[in-house]
Amino acid sequence: MPSESYVITICSDRQKGLMQAVLEVLPQAHHSYSMRHLAANFYSEFKDVLLKRLFWRAARTLRESVFKDTMEQIKARNENAHKWISAIPKESWASFYFTGDRFDVITTNRSECFNAVLKNARKLPIASLVEHTRWKTSDFFQKRRVYGDEWRTQLTNNAEKHIRLAKEESLQYVAYRAGLHIFEVRSVQIQDSVNSHLQTFSCRVFQTIELPCGHAMAAIAITKEKKSVFLL
Ligand SMILES: [Zn+2]
Structure with a gap:
């Protein structure tokens, strides 16, 4: 069983039995629902592209005010859609209320990809299925090791891209120092x-x-300490 300092986060498509199984086997795990599946179910129920966009916005935002405002917009457009979403615990899908660590991963896309890779292997006898899975996993990691070896930056490509975009975004802000470690940033x-x-x-x-x-x-741009103040 994981300790409090290392609590697992499960992202699932809410298939029958999964919710109960996670509760029984990993009672301390944080259980997040895949937004891709939820949004698809939502769209097939209400067939409204704008509602679906609002649903994604409510799921992604990290600000409570934006979440509440978006939910009000959904309610104003379609009360039944609002009831449908409200029946699902928001702690399981909305990023603002999620208490575990899911690093902005709100879909099961990665596992769906690997699932597709193993699709044909499902017909194999169990020993061959296990061997095939082992071989595919090994191949998967080897290809990524070669890919990673090509990087010449300190962080991963995605992290470097995120920091580059954050730097660009920072140009629209004005920062003030309000204490040794406190800053106010205005837009x-x-x-x-x-x-x-x-x-x-x-x-x-x-x-x-x-x-x-x-x-x-x-x-960071207004500090002289830079890395010593921000442990980046
Ligand atoms: Zn920020």
């Missing part, structure tokens, strides 16, 4: 705060994906 619409010591950001991007956001980059 036209909203004011955010950054605590470099506690590594907390009121936009919650850092807490969610553990990479600096545009607010952090704006704060």
Whole structure:
């Protein structure tokens, strides 16, 4: 059983039996529902592209005010759609309320891809199926090791891209130092705060994906300590 310091997060498509099985086998795990599946079910129920977009926005936002406002927009457009979503615990799908660590992974796309790779192997006898799965997994990791060896940057390609975009985003902010480790970061619409010591950001991007956001980059830009203040 995982300890409190290492709690597993499960992302599932809510297939019959999975919810109960996770509760029984991994009672401490955080269980997230795949938004791709939820959004597809939602769309097949209400057939409204705008509603589906609003649903994704409610799922992705890390700000409670945006979540509430989006839910109100859904309600105003279709009360039944709002009831449908409200019947699903928001802690299981909305990023703002999710208590585990899922690093912005809100679909089961990765496992679906691997599932597709093994599709034909399902017909094999059990020993061959296990061997085929072992071989495919080994091949999967080997290809990625070769790919990773080509990187010449300190972080992964995705992390580097995120930081580049955060730097660009930071240009629209004005940062003020409000204490040794506290910064206020303002934009036209909203004011955010950054605590470099506690590594907390009121936009919650850092807490969610553990990479600096545009607010952090704006704060870093006005410090001289840079890496010593922000443990980046
Ligand atoms: Zn931020």
